[in-house]
Amino acid sequence: AQKITQTQPGMFVQEKEAVTLDCTYDTSDPSYGLFWYKQPSSGEMIFLIYQGSYDQQNATEGRYSLNFQKARKSANLVISASQLGDSAMYFCAMSIRVLTGGGNKLTFGTGTQLKVEL
């Protein structure tokens, strides 16, 4: 069975500092994808960054980077230069291909609530 674990229910960071949100995963499928989504209080899920299981380099998207350590099955999100607008719930998710049709379904962790302080 696929599982995502986020062990930090809440995190605080000061504005302009960097913060790391932890994520570990478990799967026996050799092909998978790892996603991070941001969910503000409004409720929508906003895609941040993606890492494929066969990707050799860590993914980066602007202030977001993904620290992918395949042997340790971890996919931590690093946010650099935190801003007040980064305050939100952050979810790590693993993508596994469905059995038919070629689509993929996401398994989410329980999330980390990030608060950025002045």
Next chain:
Amino acid sequence: DTGVSQDPRHKITKRGQNVTFRCDPISEHNRLYWYRQTLGQGPEFLTYFQNEAQLEKSRLLSDRFSAERPKGSFSTLEIQRTEQGDSAMYLCASSLVGGLAGHNEQFFGPGTRLTVL
């Protein structure tokens, strides 16, 4: 705006009533997903469509739940004889075929928050 839209955004109903939610995916996306998110949890996969075909259903989708995507565009999720345990946010997402080695980014709608009294 051409993102995923969901209607209604909020629904309050009494136990035992039927409810139906609608999702309009991004127009060129042929894959559509439904998820359910309860308070303090991450979203959980419910079901998946490619065009009009429903290709996978989670065990979470009891017999009281039915989803359709009749013309391969919008989708509806119906819950019959609602129970208090059905109270949750119901999220719809869509994605393209191909790209990201089969693990395509899913674009989410704003969700429908259901409260069953």
